[in-house]
Amino acid sequence: MEKIIHFTVPEKMTPTQAQTIERARALHQTWEVKVWQDPIRRDGYLLERYWTKVNSGAQLSDLLRIDILYKWGGVYVDADLRLLKSLDGLADKFDFFVATADGMGLEGALIGARKAHPAIKTLIEELLSNEPDWSLSPDRTTGPEFLARTLKWNRDITVLPRETFYSYNWFETHSRRTHRHSYGEHLWVCSWKEVDRAIVTPARWRSGAMSLIKTAKRLVKPALISGIRTWRRIISLDRLASEESKFYAVCGEIVVKTVHGFNIVVDGKDTSVSPDLIFGGYELAEEKFVKRILCGGDWAIDVGANVGNFCMLAAQCVGMFGRVFAYEPNPRSRRLLSKSVVMNWMFDRILTRPVAVGETAGSVRLAFIPENLGGAQVGHDEILNSIFNETVKTIGSEHLTVIDVPCVTLDQEFPNDLPIKFLKIDVEGYEASVLKGARRLLERRCIDFILIEVLREVAGSRWSELLVQLNWLTESNYIACTLAADGSLVEHKSMKVALDKLEGRNIVLMARDQYVF
Numbered sequence: 001m002e003k004i005i006h007f008t009v010p011e012k013m014t015p016t017q018a019q020t021i022e023r024a025r026a027l028h029q030t031w032e033v034k035v036w037q038d039p040i041r042r043d044g045y046l047l048e049r050y051w052t053k054v055n056s057g058a059q060l061s062d063l064l065r066i067d068i069l070y071k072w073g074g075v076y077v078d079a080d081l082r083l084l085k086s087l088d089g090l091a092d093k094f095d096f097f098v099a100t101a102d103g104m105g106l107e108g109a110l111i112g113a114r115k116a117h118p119a120i121k122t123l124i125e126e127l128l129s130n131e132p133d134w135s136l137s138p139d140r141t142t143g144p145e146f147l148a149r150t151l152k153w154n155r156d157i158t159v160l161p162r163e164t165f166y167s168y169n170w171f172e173t174h175s176r177r178t179h180r181h182s183y184g185e186h187l188w189v190c191s192w193k194e195v196d197r198a199i200v201t202p203a204r205w206r207s208g209a210m211s212l213i214k215t216a217k218r219l220v221k222p223a224l225i226s227g228i229r230t231w232r233r234i235i236s237l238d239r240l241a242s243e244e245s246k247f248y249a250v251c252g253e254i255v256v257k258t259v260h261g262f263n264i265v266v267d268g269k270d271t272s273v274s275p276d277l278i279f280g281g282y283e284l285a286e287e288k289f290v291k292r293i294l295c296g297g298d299w300a301i302d303v304g305a306n307v308g309n310f311c312m313l314a315a316q317c318v319g320m321f322g323r324v325f326a327y328e329p330n331p332r333s334r335r336l337l338s339k340s341v342v343m344n345w346m347f348d349r350i351l352t353r354p355v356a357v358g359e360t361a362g363s364v365r366l367a368f369i370p371e372n373l374g375g376a377q378v379g380h381d382e383i384l385n386s387i388f389n390e391t392v393k394t395i396g397s398e399h400l401t402v403i404d405v406p407c408v409t410l411d412q413e414f415p416n417d418l419p420i421k422f423l424k425i426d427v428e429g430y431e432a433s434v435l436k437g438a439r440r441l442l443e444r445r446c447i448d449f450i451l452i453e454v455l456r457e458v459a460g461s462r463w464s465e466l467l468v469q470l471n472w473l474t475e476s477n478y479i480a481c482t483l484a485a486d487g488s489l490v491e492h493k494s495m496k497v498a499l500d501k502l503e504g505r506n507i508v509l510m511a512r513d514q515y516v517f
Contacts, residue, residue, distance in 0.1 A: 005034070006069070007079050009021075017079035024077060028087065047127060053134050066120060066124060075090075075110065089416050096120075101144075103296020103319025104319050106159070117156070119156050123150055159322075161421070163419040179419040179514065180419075253336070254278060262313075265343065267370075273373065283506070289487035290317065291487065292488070298318045301414075301420065302325070303410075305328040305337055306328060308350075311337070312341075312346065315350050321349070329366050329405040334354055353413075359436040359437045361409055365404055366404075369392065369395055371395060386462075388460075408437075411439060414446070424452075427453075428458055432468070470509075474494060474495045479492075479511075480507060480508075482498055482501050483506070
């Protein structure tokens, strides 16, 4: 990507705008900084025909940034977005990047794109072929809603984690804080409003009011509906739990509606996760915790996704422009997961990887029994005294399937220091290897919360190796926590205390000093 930063500003800059631009220059001394200031000279831009039709400076700025990026390439930055560190890492890694403040829209306050990028061309073609109704609000005509509906299914773009640039939203400016790995801070100054105030018409006022109401509904309504549905289903679960018997046919594939509202495909013959999912009681405290911490636009990683209960829940929380990276090497479980992704229309946000995750990249041996999908184990022949060995003995080794699968590391998969909200690790005794392969991410505290299974009978002879990794994490960068029934965290002084207090299967590791105020 070209090393150019673009700003568009009105004829009279505010002190905030001037300071933002000078800060960008100081952080990017090898970059070119272009300031496009009113009045802009016509220079053959593709969207020039609309310049005299716009009803606000915001719409004009939106059009300019698209044209400028198409012609010059580089990174467009709003003059009220304060950069906190160099954009070199992002520009070197991605051909096109953008971020979201709520997981529902794509914010145009910062867009990076190489010259003539296909995604920018798509935006231009959409505007030229379908001229907007300029009486509508900028949000709908040229801003976040326009970017979202035009680029939603575009696979040439990277939507960065929310907190890369939007640690707080426009209605949260009372608690200004930035993530330790934020690249910038959007101040939400709305600098164009002063320019636009003189030309406000009744139609524009109504349009602006409707836009504000629509934005509020977009943020509040999904959370409210989700909360009501969850409450109703939990009440329903309590009622079902009092019944004397529950059953289902142990055969074929079964579609289950979870307590969270989405459907999931499970294997009726599976004796591990399927019964709990079908009867609605699968790790509810962990699920409540996920719903507590994930917001629209966040990134989540699910290592050992199985049939996808947790990654589907995470996808529901992060919205269409959040991202969930689901790692599942077992072809049977992954097939069921893929069906659930399609069934719930979540292929826009769940990225499924058919690989194992470990300490080094290469190939590993995966063993599993089709009737026990939750017990698939990497390197089973190297692990002694594990529950998997007992399962094989009980069901019969003739049902055991062993295959070679590719293996990656998390450091390799996520080479940039970005604010990743959540990592779940459930890999039947291989957890220590996953942590070793994420050394850089963990040392840099790129991941805020880690939910990890810690059962001695599952880890078997790898238990001591797992303890070494957990103790290393809690000695410096993370706090050991257990989960209360409502999904809230209970902090402990050490990993040993947390393990002594543990009543379930999972420990939560919470990164220290997540935010800078």
